[in-house]
Amino acid sequence: MMAAATSTYIAGVRLRSIAGIWYRHALVLRRNLLTSISWYFVEPFVILVAIGIGVGTLVDDVQGVPYARFITPGVIVGSAMFHAVFECAWGGFMRIQKGVYETTLTAPVSTREVAMGDICWTMTRTVVTAVCIGTVAAAFGWIDNVSGVGVLLPAALVGMQFGALGLIFAALSPNVHILSLTFTVVASPLYFLSGAFFPISSMPDWVEPLAWAAPLTPSVHLARGFVTGDLAMSHLFAGLYVVAWIIVLFPIAATLMHRRLVK
């Protein structure tokens, strides 16, 4: 058959499945480009400027840098997290409800490839948002060295990590009310626990280890390393820690999606 002939497989994964899902998401973005700009640009820009400059006038330098500059890496990584959760938890839930995944599965696509396709796209999306905010921050001079480009790495990692987590929530949630906990109970607290807005060392002693273990924190640490150009072994460990999260979360996401979609 015509359809079978073009398929390439790597380790049992049909590449066209992932490309097709990625292409779908890219078309949706292109179709909603103007409204998407608010997501990719306006919202993080407002946070960066309002908090960075606004709050920045009230506080002294943090860890030797102006406040706006201090929060830049955290805002980039935090926005990446919200994009990932929105795409995979909210978007994923909608695609379950509307039968979009079911339709995808009527093509020769596996549930694992559905999860991979969504996560690949989410990674693209988080990198794009990091480029958008990074450009704004660079224009303000809050990122001023070449190693700042490295923030794209934690942004991509967060895309995969929270993309997988988002799919887990989408697959488990019976309704949108429970799904909304992904934002209120998971994403928002993690954002403030991540050290994006204040150093973890300023948190109460008992919170500190929790904050370091929280899934977003290492990515903020890594992003900050790239932005300041001050990279140490701790940044390597932070990156590996996030990779470990992805390795653990992905199979769970794929399994739960399979259970939800194939009965």
Next chain:
Amino acid sequence: MKTTSDDSVIRATDLTKRFGEIVAVDGVSFQVKKGETYGLLGPNGAGKTTTMRMISGLSPLTAGKLTVADIDVTSQAREVRNVLGVVTQEDGLDTDLDAKSNLIVYGYTAGLSHAEAEKRADAVLMFFDLTDKAHEEIDYLSGGMKRRLAIARAFMTSPRVIVLDEPTTGLDPQGRNRVWQELETMKQGGVTILMSTHYMDEAAALCDRLAIMHHGRILAEGTPDELVTRHAGSEVAQVRVSNGARRDVVDWIGNAGFDFRDAGAVITVTSRNGARPDLTGLAGVRVSYRPSNLEDVFLTMAGRGLTDDE
């Protein structure tokens, strides 16, 4: 694809599906021949959708053997979907994309190149008379148009076999006629169609052969005419009765050994031996006769109507 010894495209043998304690499909066997339109007729909950999902490789079999175009569905669920076009019960249209993009994304995901998908989408939109809706928002399409778009999507890869779960449920008569018309055209183009329905007129109009399903089993199989002649006789009686006399009339009909269905104002009576039911002994009612149909077959076999609540 291997050549087949006979001309069966779908071969299901003792197909069984259990969900925990519930047996949704209970040892169903049938074959669909190349080029024919085969229907699964039965009420909601009869196991039609589960059967079709198993055939589409979307629901693993609990037991049984199933091949589609000589591909074993149990071991090669994905490969089956290379040769099938599947239209699920819900249209499953992507409301984040316009009509044409829905087709292109599906075609590309199924394995067409971008250029092929684009070209094929235009052709399919034209065939289904949806060309002027190509860039319409999905939510602005009528129910009938959405259904036709969902069927059109299954045709993106030019499948020779199409699995259609309830093609016209929820459509208005006009939308329904359009879908029927298009299915007829496909059929004439040599496409093998497996469809499910709970409308007896739809089954009679479209299917070359059909299986009547109830509680996960096939009660009878044959051409629509055969089934009617064999199981419901040539004519059924329709008895109009006042509310006061209903009880006595129903008792009389039951005692006389007829099958009947009480649908409020009218009681439909079928005889088991194929003859016209003789109700001459029944007084105080108005009796008329009409030709039997598939609904009557189902009534005779299952003791209830296709659309009755259980």
